[in-house]
Amino acid sequence: MPRYFGPRRALFGLYQAAAAPRRAVLLCPPLGQEMIRSHRIYRLLAQALAERGHAVLRFDYRGTGDSADAGEGLSWNACLADVREAAAELRSASGLDAVTAFGTRLGANIAMDAVDTAQLVGVVAWDPVLDGGQFLATMDALQAHLLVDTSRFLRPRRDVDPHAEWVGFAPGDRLRAQLGDVRWRPGSALSLLIDSAPREPRAGHAIQQPPPRTLRIERPTSWHDLDAQEDVILAHGVVEAVTAHFQEGRA
Amino acid sequence: MNETAHRFGRAHHLVGIAGTPATPAAPVGVIVLNAGLVQRVGPFRLHVGLTRHLNACGYPTLRFDLSGLGDSGVDGSPRTRQEQVAADVTDAMQLLTSQSRCTRFVLIGLCSGAAHAHAMARTHPQVVGVVFLDGYAYRTPGFWMRHYLRKLVRTSPIRLLKALFNRVRRAGQAHDPVFEVGFPPRAEVAADLKDMLGRGLQLLFVFSGGASGYFNHARQFRECFGALACDPGVAVHYFVAADHTYVLGKDRAALTGIVAAWLRGRFPA
Numbered sequence: 001m002p003r004y005f006g007p008r009r010a011l012f013g014l015y016q017a018a019a020a021p022r023r024a025v026l027l028c029p030p031l032g033q034e035m036i037r038s039h040r041i042y043r044l045l046a047q048a049l050a051e052r053g054h055a056v057l058r059f060d061y062r063g064t065g066d067s068a069d070a071g072e073g074l075s076w077n078a079c080l081a082d083v084r085e086a087a088a089e090l091r092s093a094s095g096l097d098a099v100t101a102f103g104t105r106l107g108a109n110i111a112m113d114a115v116d117t118a119q120l121v122g123v124v125a126w127d128p129v130l131d132g133g134q135f136l137a138t139m140d141a142l143q144a145h146l147l148v149d150t151s152r153f154l155r156p157r158r159d160v161d162p163h164a165e166w167v168g169f170a171p172g173d174r175l176r177a178q179l180g181d182v183r184w185r186p187g188s189a190l191s192l193l194i195d196s197a198p199r200e201p202r203a204g205h206a207i208q209q210p211p212p213r214t215l216r217i218e219r220p221t222s223w224h225d226l227d228a229q230e231d232v233i234l235a236h237g238v239v240e241a242v243t244a245h246f247q248e249g250r251a
Numbered sequence: 252m253n254e255t256a257h258r259f260g261r262a263h264h265l266v267g268i269a270g271t272p273a274t275p276a277a278p279v280g281v282i283v284l285n286a287g288l289v290q291r292v293g294p295f296r297l298h299v300g301l302t303r304h305l306n307a308c309g310y311p312t313l314r315f316d317l318s319g320l321g322d323s324g325v326d327g328s329p330r331t332r333q334e335q336v337a338a339d340v341t342d343a344m345q346l347l348t349s350q351s352r353c354t355r356f357v358l359i360g361l362c363s364g365a366a367h368a369h370a371m372a373r374t375h376p377q378v379v380g381v382v383f384l385d386g387y388a389y390r391t392p393g394f395w396m397r398h399y400l401r402k403l404v405r406t407s408p409i410r411l412l413k414a415l416f417n418r419v420r421r422a423g424q425a426h427d428p429v430f431e432v433g434f435p436p437r438a439e440v441a442a443d444l445k446d447m448l449g450r451g452l453q454l455l456f457v458f459s460g461g462a463s464g465y466f467n468h469a470r471q472f473r474e475c476f477g478a479l480a481c482d483p484g485v486a487v488h489y490f491v492a493a494d495h496t497y498v499l500g501k502d503r504a505a506l507t508g509i510v511a512a513w514l515r516g517r518f519p520a
Binding site: 001033146152164165168232 | 256499
């Protein structure tokens with residue numbers, strides 16, 4: 001059921017119940033256009049998990065999707081607080097105390113950073129952002145190309161600050177500064193890493209201790225392809241991998 | 252923010268967000284349809300900003316997902332897509348009536364949403380206004396003249412000769428579709444618009460620079476539809492700087508301002 005919850009009822013979420021839920025799974029979305037592009041796969045994942053007896057909550061951070069506020073006010077700390085609120089909502093709705101999170105791109109980084117505050121028992125991460133500074137540089141470059149893309153605009157948009165937005169979303173100065181400090185630091189809560197990113201070093205190589213399980217999807221996901229920025233993400237194998245992971249009884 | 256989330260519809264299969272103003276005073280409710288396959292938030296969250304701004308202006312709104320899109324399911328009935336859309340929008344009107352007591356509606360649609368809004372406005376008695384974002388229009392001699400004049404001015408002679416050669420070479424081949432949404436014949440659309448205006452509907456057409464494959468000047472609407480363009484129920488805006496999906500925040504803000512100003516003028520709160 002769709003609902004607003006949390007302080008000021010500012011967070012939008014969609015809860016999918018199970019009769020006697022085996023596990024509670026919180027789906028943490030990525031940010032910006034990656035969130036809109038991955039909506040379909042989040043819906044498919046939520047359905048697949050609910051059909052297998054798991055209670056699932058999808059939600060939007062404040063300033064994104066259907067949640068309250070404008071995107072310019074988004075901050076990393078607010079996203080962490082939203083994960084905590086969403087986990088509490090999921091506990092309340094499902095009656096389960098143990099919550100596992102699934103996150104994509106920055107959603108994976110946010111979930112991993114929120115493990116302690118949201119008391120998550122596990123994290124499944126899909127293509128986390130390894131280096132926030134590099135991510136910002138990539139998004140800025142994408143935006144700079146977009147502004148002069150004459151297949152999109154009749155005339156190049158030199159009237160727009162290329163650093164003010166990333167493909168349709170204005171991150172704001174605070175979030176930009178915070179993202180510059182983001183590094184992928186997988187902790188012991190990481191239970192599955194799904195790697196389909198073609199252009200960055202594989203996430204498993206960037207850490208000292210490999211996570212318990214890493215699944216490499218050879219067909220790359222086009223996160224940074226300018227021509228694909230309005231295409232739905234259809235990563236074959238991700239839904240199956242995550243549902244199988246939970247069916248095996250892993251956190 | 253005064254938004255509520257709903258699962259609604261004849262099969263309880265639709266998901267939408269109703270926004271109600273603090274002091275509802277508007278005579279119409281506004282319903283925003285999906286743009287292509289994008290969920291109800293709209294491309295780059297366009298529909299969220301737009302509906303919240305309209306709420307602040309006093310208009311109740313609903314952004315929702317049509318059957319099979321976004322978070323909505325399907326009702327399982329053997330309907331055509333057009334029948335399904337008509338039933339979905341009727342369900343959406345009932346929901347917004349229950350939330351705001353509005354019984355007359357303005358539909359807003361971008362791209363395929365504009366095509367769906369057109370189909371609804373043809374027949375549904377509760378539709379009193381439509382905002383068509385990159386909706387139906389047709390290439391005219393004026394379109395082609397402007398199109399080639401721009402190419403002449405901007406393109407080197409060698410590239411121009413190559414382009415002409417390629418055009419001649421392709422002349423006998425099948426043509427690519429002009430627009431992803433299928434366009435009915437111009438005469439049919441003109442007859443529909445005439446009928447809508449005869450019933451007193453208010454129509455706003457906004458064409459972006461992203462529609463330059465079939466629309467490239469504000470006066471083209473008149474070239475397409477003749478005297479209909481002068482009807483007091485018609486307003487046309489050519490937003491040449493913007494792209495088709497309003498990727499830039501300043502363009503989304505400008506579009507929101509255009510729609511809000513038109514609503515205030517045609518359906519004052």
